[in-house]
Every structure is written in structure tokens, then in C-alpha cells.
Amino acid sequence: MLAKPPQLKMPGKTPIRGVGSWARSRSFWILNYFTGCCFIEAVPWVGSGYDMERFGLLVADTPRHADVLMIGGYVTFKTLKRIIRIYQQMPKPKYIIALGNCPMTGGTYWDSYNTVKCLDDYIPVDIWIAGCPPRPEPIGLAVVEAVNAVQSGYLGKTWRTKRRIEEKTNKY
């Protein structure tokens, strides 16, 4: 019995609900906030090899123009204050993509004294990309997943929905 090598399953297409959600899903403006080495793997999407503008992604200048906040690399308590401040300035609906293992579980810095082990405790993260650091290709898959979710009316996790999920699962 040999294990089969994994194969890519693209997420299925979702119905489009309304003109607003359709337009929003085709024009994500991204604000990059990179604190670690994952930035190096995300940069090729700007060039013509991967070409992020075919998905409608643009790099936004200020948080007030941005729809998506992209966090790459480990988050310390010092940078966490800035992330929360950027997140508060963004207009609704807002989404967060986190790159790499470090925001998820601490990754290699699991015994560090000032790395934030679980970013989910502080701000609601929508899409996680695993890897240390992740390759550039999974970022495209994350964008496809985000387009599918947003065009069917997904408005991002808020504190209220997060609390509701926690109450259901009795996490704490």
C-alpha cells in the first residue's frame, strides 16, 4: 500500500450574490505589512512571472484605501500594536491574510519570549497560508479561495462572529 502523492484540488465556484460583492471580489487592494522572511516569497507576485494584477490585486498606499491586510512573518508584541492600529483604520469590509507558520502557532519561535504565538487571539484572521516560508504558488490559491468566498457574500470575520464560534465550540 503506497501513499498517494497529494494533488491540487481547486475550490469549487460559488454563486455570485449582488453587484457589490462581485465587484469587491475582483478588485482586492492589498496593504502589505511584512515583518519577516515570508515577504521574500510573496514578492514574485508583483513581477510578470506571477503577475498579481490579472486577479485584480493592487498594492494600496494607505490603510484607508485597502481591503486586505497581508501579514507575513512573525509578529512581536511591538509590531502587534501597529497591526491593530492599521486594522482599525481600514474601512469595512476588511479581510486579513496571514503568511507562514509564525502567526499561527509561533512556528520555529515557539519558545520565544516576545513572539505572538496565536495571532487569532488579537485580530480576526480570515485565510492562513502554511509553510516556513510558503512558496509563492499558495498565495494564488489563497486569492482564488478569497474570491470564491467574497463573491458569495462573505464579509470577513468580525469580533462578533468570532465570539459566536467560540461560544459554540466552548474553546475557553
Place this chain on the structure above:
Amino acid sequence: MIYVKTDVEGYVKTAENLFKAGRITYNFPPETPITEKARGRHILIFEACKSCGLCAEICPNMAIQMVEREIDGKKVLKPQIDYAKCCFCGLCVDICPRGALRFTCFPMLVTMDKNNLNIHLKCWLNLPN
């Protein structure tokens, strides 16, 4: 001389690409594996694994757990990898005495819920239950 030769080859290639019609952009999803040398998700060859637990001991991020599982009426320990912690260092692949754990070049690990990344063995092998 080798350096000069490689430099000239590079210049020739860029000059060719300037006048060549066609596109440089990759398709998405990628049709051919772009990443043949990269480290991606593991596969476990089930019969070769003798459940020694060396991979769980050496893992620097404590990503590997030995999980009990019933196979043909026997209870055996098999490794289970949490990809929210794994850093793809390859120590578990190197130390495995029978070569049961191997890397593939599959990099796509994207989820909306991070608990899905603790991939159980039954998902690896596409087994029932």
C-alpha cells in the same frame, strides 16, 4: 573563463527573450510542477514505517505526534504532522531508518480554519474511516 561564458549566455538569452513573441507569465493553477526541488507535504509509506518514533523525537518544532491507529486489528503508532508547526527542515526525512517518510513537492497548504492543517493519516492515504 567560465564566468565570462555564463555571463555571455545570459546576455544572449535576454536578447532572445526581447524579440521572442509569447508570454512569460505562468498559468494559474500551474499545469506543470514549477517546484520540483522544493520541499512540500510529506507522504508516509505505511508498510515501511515501523513506528520507532525517531521523527517525533528529532522534530525541532514538535510538529510530529505519534498517534495510535488500528490496522488489521492491531494497534500501532504512526506519525501525524501538524503543518501549522512544521518548518520543512527535513530532519524527520533524513533520520527515518527505512525511508518511510518522504517529501513531495506539493506546496499548497491554504485554509480558512487553521485546525484543518493538523492533517490526519487517513487524509494522507485516502483511507476510509
